[in-house]
Amino acid sequence: MEDIIQVENLTHTYGIGTPFERSAVKNMSLSVRRGELLGLIGHTGSGKSTLIQHLNGLLKPTSGRVLLDGRDIWAEPKKIRDVRFRVGLVFQYPEYQLFEETVYKDISFGPKNKGLTGDALDRRVRESARFAGLDEDKLGKSPFALSGGQKRRVAIAGVIAMEPEVLVLDEPGAGLDPRGREELLEHIRAYHTERGNTVVLVSHSMEEVARYADRIVVLSHGSTLMSGTPREVFARGSELTRAGLDVPQATRIAMELRKRGMDVDPAVYTVEELRDALLAMRKGGAR
């Protein structure tokens, strides 16, 4: 698969020339492949949020490059707005950005900025509302009358409506109850499979990323620690723990069982896989 986004030796330093100077991202390189659902994971302060704001040109690299389809996004600084339509970024707690009188109008803010009107606009608003899991009857309501979870869906729909080639979501499930979280992520997965678009899911929850991502990039202290399929990454569970990250519960159990001398595959990461691995072990032992 070809790369849609490449990050090359990216460094970003905040507050240059003040006593608060600090590098949030240091010499980081990674790539996002076209059509994949990439999980981006790291502890608090690992540079996740800083990194993703470079992907759509909200932040300018202190050094290094960000390539979209092989072209440096800062090659023509005047056209940076086009990059923002191509790489849709949903911030953490995006519900705080809502401002319009109705949900419909709020979702149409992005596509309108892109220059869409009439039927094309209407189609996008309705379609993205569906992708985000919003009912039709919510469209006429004030976004401020909705519940927290619904508001978040409106905000996500507002970005999907721009039909970006890459959708980047920063902790979309943060602050939602477990069911709301799962529903939301299922909607994102459905969007990903139906559209075949690239999705970057930023999270600090291993369980979440393990369940949804095709590939995982692990960030630690502002640079890339490792990347690979969930299986490859969780096979290096002890390294993850050392980097201050959690491994999924299933992986942790497998790791502990191995420590106690049982021959369990340590790269399992879902409950179902762990079950199969344990059953296989029992069969093997009975033989």
Next chain:
Amino acid sequence: MLKDITLGQYFPGTTLAHRLDPRTKILAVVCYIVAIFNCHSAWAYGLMVLTLVVSARVSKVSAKALLRGLKPVLFIIAFTAVLNLFYTPGTTLWRWGVLNVTHEGVVMAASMIARIALLITGTFLLTYTTSPIQLTDGLENLMGPLKRLHAPVHELAMMMSIALRFIPTLIEETDKIMSAQKARGADFESGGLVQRAKALIPLLVPLFISAFRRADELATAMECRCYHGGEGRTKLHVLHYQTRDYAVLAFYLALAVGVIVLD
């Protein structure tokens, strides 16, 4: 971009300026401002600049940080200077149509620029080296006598410290919302005046909502901790003047008196 606005920002440190009693620093700034407004000659302005430079060196605040504080008021400075330049009567130096530049006007404009710039940077030095809490603590203490007149001194001080405390938070919030709207293709930088004003709606509405939400949450949190105003409230850190405070105060007082008497 917005993070460049340093209004009311505190740079932590351990220099002499940081360790001074906040009351000393407030009074010193008051003396300094009085002195600025009584300056007439060039040597007096020179003395003011020198005082500022020395104070900045002592507080280890870089010139860059100080000058950056001037950026937001650049327009006001320019505006005042231009008004003074053209509308001060006196001996004409240069004339073009209705525009009339006088010798007095040039002097006035230059001194206005110097005054505003010194005023702002001098005050910034105070906020750079004094945390908002210390600052309001000092102010509350200095305004203490007004309590006799039933002025709500504590409440005012509390309001001020909350306001100061929330400036950076609101700036950060503005930055965040701005980024979020930019990510949706909002354009804050181009277009005419009307278009730009309209572009601010997606920024201001969420900002107001979040400011109200924060205020509400803060009020609840304060009530939960049984806050009930200044009545009978004691302090953890009681302010005490040290020798260094008397020395600094004496210096600034001398500066103000000296400028008034001699210039």
